[in-house]
Amino acid sequence: MEKRAYNFNAGPAALPLEVLQQAREELVNYRGIGMSLMEVSHRSKEYEQVNDETQQLFRELMGIPEGYHVLLLQGGASTQFSMIPMNLLPPGKTAGYVMTGSWAEKAYKEAKLIGEAQIVASSEADNFAKIPSLKEISIHPDLAYLHITSNETIGGIQFQQFPDTGNVPLVADMSSDILSRPIDVSSFALIYAGAQKNLGPSGVTVVIVRNELVQDSPKHLPTMFRYSTHAANQSLYNTPPVYSVYMMNLVLKWVRDQGGAIEMERRNREKTKLIYDMIDQSGGFYRGVAHPEDRSQMNVTFRLNDEELEKQFVKESSAQGFVGLKGHRSVGGLRASTYNAVPYDSCKALAEFMGDFQKRNG
Structure with missing residues (x-):
């Protein structure tokens, strides 16, 4: 395959x-x-x-x-x-x-x-x-x-x-x-x-x-x-x-x-933590949209300080096989939807890409 x-x-x-x-x-x-x-x-x-x-x-x-x-x-x-x-x-x-x-x-x-x-x-x-x-x-x-x-x-x-x-x-x-x-x-x-x-x-x-x-x-x-x-x-x-x-x-x-809903919750928290940690530890390069206490385990929304840089992020991530990271047209920004079926490895790969993108553009 x-x-x-x-x-x-x-x-x-x-x-x-x-x-x-x-x-x-x-x-x-x-x-x-x-x-x-x-x-x-x-x-x-x-x-x-x-x-x-x-x-x-x-x-x-x-x-x-x-x-x-x-x-x-x-x-x-x-x-x-x-x-x-x-x-x-x-x-x-x-x-x-x-x-x-x-x-x-x-x-x-x-x-x-x-x-x-x-x-x-x-x-x-x-x-x-x-x-x-x-x-x-x-x-x-x-x-x-x-x-x-x-x-x-x-x-x-x-x-x-x-x-x-x-x-x-x-x-x-x-x-x-x-x-x-x-x-x-x-x-x-x-x-x-x-x-x-x-x-x-x-x-x-x-x-x-x-x-x-x-x-x-x-x-x-x-x-x-x-x-x-x-x-x-x-x-x-x-x-x-x-x-x-x-x-x-x-x-x-x-x-x-x-393992049912209990296991789904455990996995969802584990995989979204990879992305949220990258946002929180980026020194402001990435900014989370949602207040931390109300963050979704299904849709991780974030921004960069420059809209042109966001467009570059989407373009480069797409070239690396990432799909769907552009934020909703009504608000812009970036979004990773991490539903039950999204594997841990996909979230890990995204966090690694985010780290590399920051190194090259921060």
Whole structure:
């Protein structure tokens, strides 16, 4: 095999090599059925097994207690920005949003199109370089729900602890850090995540939601936008993204075989430490964007003192096989996305490149 790139793309992102190799082996003839899984009916026993097993793997890996549905939906997390208020925000109630960056803002704007929503805490004054402290989050007991974005890919900030919302349902967009660390699912009413960062390729979105919230799906909603529709049909109401679910299934098995979320967290901290240490020990040549206490273990954001030097960094790193290090177009700078599937050796190689680049340009 030719040398693989050092893939630091923010999404779609790196997939485990073992998963890609297994998918390649099963692409044309899935387990002896004489067809690719992409060609089979979603009502077939072969796909129903994948569908059911994938939901069960989520339950196992995340320790999901009884009383929750695991839904495999389409439309990405961006569709959930609308589906959540459609299903959970009745007239006369207000939803609370914690503003931590671009993705939180998009979720909030969609909620405003559906009903009443308000910002209950924000780090905009700090250029979204930190997470608001838990004591800053105003949780009124009459809120329909409180929405957070657990990890902001653009700013590189991450909730280290989650707010205690009492009887107010806590909703979280975990698209970019799901299964990167253990969490207590029972603290959340609804968790959603697009697959293309930590779970597999794009095309499928997981929604983990308490049963009672599903039962209350408003009957006036179009059928496809009701959580109750998908819960009642085991995520098979319409043709699902069969191959994306299959790939997610393989990724979940890979996480399980590697040691689960506990091992993922250990590896993620070990490999991002290589990059953060290089930033902190560079004497100001590299500057971390996020406040140290809120640094993401998924997206390392940093700057150089000169934009032309940043462009040179991207150009030279690209020539050395590094992919995806250019910061998001809305903020510029540099970013290394270090999701579960990004190997330690890739992060080690990046830290070494950063050290060499500083020696030559510092």
